[in-house]
Amino acid sequence: MIALFTIIYVLGIWLFYIKMRIKPTPTNVAIAASIGFLTVGLITVLWQFSSPISRNLVVNRYTVQIVPQVKGPIEKIYAEPNEPLKKGKDKLFEIQKTPYQFTVNQLRASLEAAQQTVEQLSASVTVADAAIQIAIANEAAAEAQYQSAKDAENSLAGTIGAVQLEQYKQELLASNSSIDEAKASKLSAIAALAAAKSTVESTRANLDNAEFNLEQCTVYAPADGFVTNWQVREGSMAVSFPFAPMGTFIDTTEANVVATYGQNVVKNVKAGDQAEVVFKSRPGEVFAAKVVAVIQASGDGQFTTSGQLIDASTIHSSGQFAVKLKLDDESATTAMAMGTTGMATIYTGSGRPFHVISKVTVRIQAWMYYLLPF
Known part of the structure; x- marks a missing residue:
């Protein structure tokens, strides 16, 4: 829409000054520039509030810190790093049972x-x-x-x-x-x-x-997923201490797609709004999605209880809210690696004529991921 307006605007200037042979003066030039500037600015504002775009999108998963309930030397490690495991069936490791x-x-x-x-x-x-x-x-x-x-x-x-x-x-x-x-x-x-x-x-x-x-000497996979970041070897002493995990288990049963937006542009965002998502790991593809919720909590607003008064200089906020999205194709979400980034746009119920700008933008970005490795 901005490109279309720019074309129409340039055509109007050409007609006004070239075809109609109007002599440029400081007054009419200032008026023409102001019209162009204000119109582009208005279109941009209406666009951002009707279909906001976020380039800060990430696929995240839940993780489980592997901590046994009993202690003892590890006799056998069964799970290989990054190999898929089944909940309650595949063994992670075994502690000496004697x-x-x-x-x-x-x-x-x-x-x-x-x-x-x-x-x-x-x-x-x-x-x-x-x-x-x-x-x-x-x-x-x-x-x-x-x-x-x-x-x-x-x-x-x-x-x-x-x-x-x-x-x-x-x-x-x-x-x-x-x-x-x-x-x-x-x-x-x-x-x-x-x-x-x-x-x-x-x-x-x-x-x-x-x-x-x-x-409990035999530890099984707590969910469908895989182990990463093994910190132990066979013969190591396993201890039931939460601050010394033996490794990290990645739960692959559920993946969340979350994007952050400025607090002002999510004004019109509601659960159920249509959205489109592109991922760097899947260039050229556009995925349909829906808004699950605007997460009504932010770490910027959290105060930690302690014996000290809050220092005013430490109070700050990034001005961002997180929005949870759900892809229509849930299998695509499951296949995404943890930490996958990309871009998302939300189509709100207001300013529908301006949605086309975001639709074009998100598709351009999907193809640009072929060219830009960052």
């Missing part, structure tokens, strides 16, 4: 012993129940014997004798004590059984944790 296997074996033996103790104490409770029943039966027999002897003595003095009657009485008191003793033994057995069951549960939990640690 000490973790020893712990599992020990806890399995402890669990078996604790379970046997529970069985023994369960039997003790059963035995205590039987002892109580025997003591109750003995008490009933002793009481019957004592009561019979007492009745006989009351009926006919001297039949039993005071000494024998006292002996029956003491046997009855002893049988009462036997019941109390049997009940106390049962309570003790029940308490010991509860403690043994608690030991079983605690040992089982420790065994589960030990088996989990044993499983």
Whole structure:
């Protein structure tokens, strides 16, 4: 459109000064120049706000820092750098399992012993129940014997004798004590059984944790992707420390296309607006896209909590907002390498006649990537 206006403008000047033979004067020359300048400026402003262009576009992916959950020397590294891996199927590396296997074996033996103790104490409770029943039966027999002897003595003095009657009485008191003793033994057995069951549960939990640690000795791919930046070799000590990652895993299941625009020109940009994208790695190709969102956050506006007051001189902003785009051809996004750059233009709902400028510009840029290696 600017080129078209320039042609029309030049044609008008030619007609005005050459064909119509109007003598140039400072006044009409200034007016003609002002018309051209203001018109081009107006077209440029309307163009930028109706279909803004960004030459700062990048394809980014999520990364995972490889940090094991257990420590130990690395016995085997399976993953080759930059080779594709499948989530949960392909191994990254393996940590020495021997000490973790020893712990599992020990806890399995402890669990078996604790379970046997529970069985023994369960039997003790059963035995205590039987002892109580025997003591109750003995008490009933002793009481019957004592009561019979007492009745006989009351009926006919001297039949039993005071000494024998006292002996029956003491046997009855002893049988009462036997019941109390049997009940106390049962309570003790029940308490010991509860403690043994608690030991079983605690040992089982420790065994589960030990088996989990044993499983963690083999580290699998956390997602579909590949490993880059390996920092270890076989024999290196792996530690569960987030600030010392063993390498970086690139997640290839999702790729984001993000472009930055001036905060003023995204005024009319809305989710769902049509867009076109070109990449340096794919010269000559133009990809249709849509706006996902204008990201409502910027690192320039983030304040870090600390014990110091904010220094006013450190407050600044680049004046840019990030816009997330989604290509209509999602497979093309997946195929793009992380860090791929390019250019994007967004076609807003306003100023549609000016969209043609961006359409021409983005196609020219796509072909220019053949010629410009930077």
